[in-house]
Amino acid sequence: MAMSSASAMEPSKRQYRLRRTRKTDPQNALARLLRVWDSDGYEIRMATLLNIALLIGIGFSLLVPAFFVVVYERGLFSIPPSVLVVVGVISLAWHGLSIFFNKRGAYRSVAASYIGFVFVVFSAITLAAGGSRSSLWVFFIWPIVVSAVFLPSRATYSFFLGMVLLWMAVYFAEQLGIYAPPMVTAAEVQVRYIPLFLLLMLAMCITLLGYVFRHLSSTQAELEDVAVALQDSQGSLEAQIHQRTEEAGRFSEQVKVLQDLNRTIVLAVDMKDLLRRAVHLLSDAFNAYQVMIFLVDETGERLIQEMSVQESPTVVQLRVGEEGIVGHAASTGQPYVATDVTADPYYKHFPDLGASVSAAAFPIVVQDRTIGVLALESEIKDTFSEQMVEVLTAVANVLGVAILNTRNLEQLHGLLGRLSQYEEQGFLDQWRQVFERRQGRIGLLYDRIQVRGVDAAESEVLFAGSQPTQIEAQERSDGSHVLLVPLSVRDRSLGRLMFESDKPWREDERALVEAVTGQLGLALENARLLEATRRNATMEQTAGELTSRFRQQVEIEAVLQQALADLAQALDAERAGVRLALAEEREAKA
Numbered sequence: 001m002a003m004s005s006a007s008a009m010e011p012s013k014r015q016y017r018l019r020r021t022r023k024t025d026p027q028n029a030l031a032r033l034l035r036v037w038d039s040d041g042y043e044i045r046m047a048t049l050l051n052i053a054l055l056i057g058i059g060f061s062l063l064v065p066a067f068f069v070v071v072y073e074r075g076l077f078s079i080p081p082s083v084l085v086v087v088g089v090i091s092l093a094w095h096g097l098s099i100f101f102n103k104r105g106a107y108r109s110v111a112a113s114y115i116g117f118v119f120v121v122f123s124a125i126t127l128a129a130g131g132s133r134s135s136l137w138v139f140f141i142w143p144i145v146v147s148a149v150f151l152p153s154r155a156t157y158s159f160f161l162g163m164v165l166l167w168m169a170v171y172f173a174e175q176l177g178i179y180a181p182p183m184v185t186a187a188e189v190q191v192r193y194i195p196l197f198l199l200l201m202l203a204m205c206i207t208l209l210g211y212v213f214r215h216l217s218s219t220q221a222e223l224e225d226v227a228v229a230l231q232d233s234q235g236s237l238e239a240q241i242h243q244r245t246e247e248a249g250r251f252s253e254q255v256k257v258l259q260d261l262n263r264t265i266v267l268a269v270d271m272k273d274l275l276r277r278a279v280h281l282l283s284d285a286f287n288a289y290q291v292m293i294f295l296v297d298e299t300g301e302r303l304i305q306e307m308s309v310q311e312s313p314t315v316v317q318l319r320v321g322e323e324g325i326v327g328h329a330a331s332t333g334q335p336y337v338a339t340d341v342t343a344d345p346y347y348k349h350f351p352d353l354g355a356s357v358s359a360a361a362f363p364i365v366v367q368d369r370t371i372g373v374l375a376l377e378s379e380i381k382d383t384f385s386e387q388m389v390e391v392l393t394a395v396a397n398v399l400g401v402a403i404l405n406t407r408n409l410e411q412l413h414g415l416l417g418r419l420s421q422y423e424e425q426g427f428l429d430q431w432r433q434v435f436e437r438r439q440g441r442i443g444l445l446y447d448r449i450q451v452r453g454v455d456a457a458e459s460e461v462l463f464a465g466s467q468p469t470q471i472e473a474q475e476r477s478d479g480s481h482v483l484l485v486p487l488s489v490r491d492r493s494l495g496r497l498m499f500e501s502d503k504p505w506r507e508d509e510r511a512l513v514e515a516v517t518g519q520l521g522l523a524l525e526n527a528r529l530l531e532a533t534r535r536n537a538t539m540e541q542t543a544g545e546l547t548s549r550f551r552q553q554v555e556i557e558a559v560l561q562q563a564l565a566d567l568a569q570a571l572d573a574e575r576a577g578v579r580l581a582l583a584e585e586r587e588a589k590a
Helices: 002-008 029-034 045-073 081-102 107-128 135-150 153-175 187-267 271-285 324-332 386-437 456-463 507-551 556-571 583-589
Strands: 290-296 302-308 317-319 336-338 358-366 369-378 444-446 451-453 472-475 481-489 492-501
Touching: 045 081, 045 107, 045 135, 045 187, 081 107, 107 135, 107 153, 135 153, 135 187, 187 271, 187 386, 271 290, 271 302, 271 369, 271 386, 290 324, 302 324, 302 369, 317 324, 324 336, 324 358, 324 369, 358 386, 369 386, 386 492, 386 507, 481 507, 492 507, 507 556
Parallel strands: none
Antiparallel strands: 290 302, 290 369, 302 317, 336 358, 358 369, 444 451, 472 481, 481 492
């Protein structure tokens, strides 16, 4: 039987389950017997109705055998009482087992097996007690109604069709003499007790159907409550979805603002450009008609307006901690929002601004130090929500890092510029010394015979006063073709090269000259460095020799004479002199 594996069977998904508060009276044993709960605490309504049907069947199992015992004692019925008692005991045992397994979740199996058992028992009793003419055929109303309540409609049709086919089979078997009922009910019983049997079946069915209708009514009411709750939940979910959508939209806009700010920081070329881009971006993003950036001066006591959307004819300066919400935010290091500027104790109105309604100030903090304040003015009340304050605080922090980096970058550029100037000056001074040692310009001429030096006048004639910045090919009035090449070292011009020919210069020749002159500049710089190294070495050697010579003297006059003579000769000086005198003596004579 299916009941043997009932503990492993799960209730159908189509069973209707509802969580409800358990209000059962502990004293009500009948209610505890009928109610069915699964492991999760859900009541199975249909299984509870089946227990009611089984309880009605138990009453039937007690009532009908007792009735037939009475009829038997009157001689109106031929079934022995022992048989009726056995049938009643079997029926009671079956009903009890059915309730036992039904309370453990085997609702479908119990319903099918119970209806089948009742059908078989009623068939056996009917066939034994009268056959096709028995009044007990009315008992089949009970299994048909029970199957209609607890089983699919096709099962009900099957039971009804089975009863009709069984009656037809018994009837034709009796007509053909194949079958004869072993016990025949008296005609008086047939006539007198058929209505009674019918009323009994109707009472049982009406009792069960009453519970069914109450169950359906309760289920409908709970479904309506669930529908109302679902509608409320749907409205709440729609409101939450709308709120989350708005928050997601605001968050997306704020992320876009931060992205645009990062892009602004990257594109900014200097401090002014950074601040100008930032104030216009924030004005468009946060519906503020005026955005100002104040930076703390070197003293740390004043805030100077560095940039604003609406430029002021005068530079605005505020004292830290004393003037306006800007000074207050700078002193506390915390954002400050004035929802109504007319009633705010810290707000200070700027004469050049319009009619502000709400305002906010956000300190620009870098490394726990306030370097400025970001201030916004709006013509709309309650413009700055909590979420906007959080975003603008993040914007102020990002802006602070950008300002600090821009300052450091400007300082680095200044240092690099000064370093480049020092390097340029040193380079020019070194090459100027090279020219001075050679009495001015260095000029050479090659005439296919030899390389010789040229003076300044001849050099000007050769180069015709041109100062080319790149290779140039010229044709002179006498028909000659001249190629002028700039000579550079470290991108600094040192002079020119001139090549003269009686035919035009080709591109490959120009490329050759360009490549060689590039290497020539490096060779000249290397030669200068080597020459300077040699001169330094020579000077150090000469200084060492001179020092060694006058150190050999032991008298003051001898040391002075030796040093003066050696230095004059080393410097190629026409005259040289030395005098010793104490500082006090010079000052007294002065």
